Amino acid sequence: MEWSDGISSKFRYTKEHEWVKVEGGVATIGITDYAQGELGDVVFVELPKVGAKLETGKSFGNVESVKAVSEIYAPAAGEVTEGNSELANKPELLNSDPHAPAG
Numbered sequence: 001m002e003w004s005d006g007i008s009s010k011f012r013y014t015k016e017h018e019w020v021k022v023e024g025g026v027a028t029i030g031i032t033d034y035a036q037g038e039l040g041d042v043v044f045v046e047l048p049k050v051g052a053k054l055e056t057g058k059s060f061g062n063v064e065s066v067k068a069v070s071e072i073y074a075p076a077a078g079e080v081t082e083g084n085s086e087l088a089n090k091p092e093l094l095n096s097d098p099h100a101p102a103g
Contacts, residue, residue, distance in 0.1 A: 011099070012075070019099070020075040027076055031063060033098050039065035042094045045087040052080045063094065 011019045017035035021028045036042065044064040054060050054074040061072040086093060093100065 014073070014075045016073045018073055018075050026081065027078060029072075029075060031072060031094065031098055035063075035070070036094050036098045039063060039070055040067040041065055042091045045091045045094065047083045047087065048080045050080050050082065054078050054080065063091075 011021050013019050013032060017032040017038075019030050019032055042063055042065050044062075046062040046064075048054070048060050052060070054077055056074055056077045058074055059071040060074050063070050063072060
């Protein structure tokens with residue numbers, strides 16, 4: 001996996017425009033500000049259920065916008081222990097702050 005320099009040293013970024021932040025052995029994953037900007041207004045987010053196994057480089061969810069549907073790829077392997085439940089009712093949160101609540 002190749003990482004690019006990001007806006008913060010707390011985050012690592014992939015070429016596919018996902019980010020990962022690791023704290024205490026737990027990784028939080030999201031999409032970059034660039035990705036949300038290219039997608040436009042986000043209207044739906046599909047995330048994996050708790051307990052799902054993620055494989056590095058494999059799709060694990062989707063972000064749907066008024067322009068397109070884009071897959072989200074796992075920057076690392078692991079098991080989902082929690083999801084951002086706010087995105088189910090407010091997917092537009094990705095547009096206002098794609099690094100929240102991980103920042």
